[in-house]
Amino acid sequence: MLAQTSRYFPFPQSDAFWRVTEYDYSYPGGVEISDYQIYFVGDTLYNGNLISILNIKIEHAINHPWSYGYGERRFGYLWQDTIQKIVYFKDIFSLTCNTCDSVLYNFNLEVGDSVINLNCFMQTGLYNYIHSIDSVLIGSDYRKKYTLENGSHQVTGVEIIEGIGSTLGGFYQYDMFEQYFRLNCFQQTGVVLFNMPNYTCGELVTNIIETQDEAEKVSIYPNPSNGDINIQSLLPIKEIRISTISGVEVKQMLICGEEKRTAINLTSTLTSGMYLIHLFTEEKVYVKYIVIY
Known part of the structure; x- marks a missing residue:
């Protein structure tokens, strides 16, 4: 055949x-x-x-x-x-x-x-x-x-x-x-x-509306990044902490005022790898992955 x-x-x-x-x-x-x-x-x-x-x-x-x-x-x-x-x-x-x-x-x-x-x-x-x-x-x-x-x-x-x-x-x-x-x-x-036989093929519709809505409140781009990243939130950003996957903190930033958007240059701070970004707002803490290449 x-x-x-x-x-x-x-x-x-x-x-x-x-x-x-x-x-x-x-x-x-x-x-x-x-x-x-x-x-x-x-x-x-x-x-x-x-x-x-x-x-x-x-x-x-x-x-x-x-x-x-x-x-x-x-x-x-x-x-x-x-x-x-x-x-x-x-x-x-x-x-x-x-x-x-x-x-x-x-x-x-x-x-x-x-x-x-x-x-x-x-x-x-x-x-x-x-x-x-x-x-x-x-x-x-x-x-x-x-x-x-x-x-x-x-x-x-x-x-x-x-x-x-x-x-x-x-x-x-x-x-x-x-x-x-x-x-x-x-x-x-x-x-x-x-x-597959007897399977109805369609897009997966979940009931996790809250999870999706929460995810849309914060965006980090580009991701993967060469070290220059932009962070945008629907809520004012108070603090940003960046750590390795194993939990070692490598950078901390306090944000003054009511800023909802900020840019960070990490080219001289981080080596290639995956990191966690903890974004602190008045409402809660958001955690996102970022890949640096």
């Missing part, structure tokens, strides 16, 4: 979403942890390249030590080389790591080639191998499809489809310990291109 496709189908860069369910099989029979949607929210510059920004929206997550919680947050960054047929991805924790492998999918692989992903969701390398190469009918077109096998060369049942990603959830190539991911559907420009 591979002869039926010679056209390459790139990943979308906007107007698309993946609906994914996460399960935990440390419980007898498995239990659903989260239902979430991965989707595009804009673009940013990274190392001189325009890359796509992805957010994740999570609903009905249980209290689990490695679940995403619930609400909405940054998921990662996607870019690609359509000539070389390579898709790149970094999550928010590895964007500043220039030595981390950022190849998410390489559609030039052959049977027996290894598939490794060092960059997203885990800091260790997990290997899969290409078991077979085929094509699958998506809409009215055939697309290349990889079937994977694990390190023991047992077929895992995971498939990777051009322009969509893996059937474990678009961006996942393997299960993590007792976690299991399933791609329920993929929609691009309003057209459902992948759909």
Whole structure:
């Protein structure tokens, strides 16, 4: 069937979403942890390249030590080389790591080639191998499809489809310990291109209105940043504290008056990495991530 496709189908860069369910099989029979949607929210510059920004929206997550919680947050960054047929991805924790492998999918692989992903969701390398190469009918077109096998060369049942990603959830190539991911559907420009049987594909509508409203009260941009950042709030800003992910405070600023907007230059203060910005207002403290590259 591979002869039926010679056209390459790139990943979308906007107007698309993946609906994914996460399960935990440390419980007898498995239990659903989260239902979430991965989707595009804009673009940013990274190392001189325009890359796509992805957010994740999570609903009905249980209290689990490695679940995403619930609400909405940054998921990662996607870019690609359509000539070389390579898709790149970094999550928010590895964007500043220039030595981390950022190849998410390489559609030039052959049977027996290894598939490794060092960059997203885990800091260790997990290997899969290409078991077979085929094509699958998506809409009215055939697309290349990889079937994977694990390190023991047992077929895992995971498939990777051009322009969509893996059937474990678009961006996942393997299960993590007792976690299991399933791609329920993929929609691009309003057209459902992948759909599990008996699943109604639509955008995730959460009941977390308060969380979304709160998030809109504060904005920090650009993010990622080279060190020059702008902070804007609907409420007067009283104090700003910046700390490392481990909690070490690296900068503190007191803001006088009723300022709702300020600019900070951190180019000489912070090295590349991820930091937490604590924004103090009269009403509450807001905490945001910022990536310095």
